[in-house]
Amino acid sequence: MNLEVINHLIDNEHYIMEKAADCGLDGSISLIVAQILRDNNGELSSIKGKQIYHYENVIRPLLEEVVCEGPIGFVEDEDGNYESSCINGGIVDDESLYQAYLEEDFKCQTCRYDAEKMH
Ligand SMILES: [Zn+2]
Numbered sequence: 001m002n003l004e005v006i007n008h009l010i011d012n013e014h015y016i017m018e019k020a021a022d023c024g025l026d027g028s029i030s031l032i033v034a035q036i037l038r039d040n041n042g043e044l045s046s047i048k049g050k051q052i053y054h055y056e057n058v059i060r061p062l063l064e065e066v067v068c069e070g071p072i073g074f075v076e077d078e079d080g081n082y083e084s085s086c087i088n089g090g091i092v093d094d095e096s097l098y099q100a101y102l103e104e105d106f107k108c109q110t111c112r113y114d115a116e117k118m119h
Pocket residue numbers: 068069070071086087088089090091107108109110111112
């Protein structure tokens with residue numbers, strides 16, 4: 001578990017609060033679950049019952065399923081749907097994640113590199 005990112009999420013609680021609201025969950029509980037995980041080195045056995053539900057629905061997506069915007073952001077496809085221009089799986093990799101949160105620039109390593117080349 002990326003503790004650097006968990007710490008950042010706890011310090012900037014709007015990420016957790018918004019995600020919890022999307023799921024119809026009480027964000028203050030999700031936040032407590034995040035704190036428990038941080039205080040226990042990300043050890044999943046430190047949470048139980050409903051806390052696991054908060055982890056699965058609110059916290060884990062913010063750690064492992066953050067969508068990469070792609071080097072040129074979201075683009076419209078032939079059917080009028082907006083899709084990420086990422087060609088590298090569409091998920092921000094763990095190594096780029098902390099930087100992505102810090103800069104609020106959600107790109108995977110490949111897209112970050114591609115975007116820099118374009119400037
Ligand atoms: Zn990408």
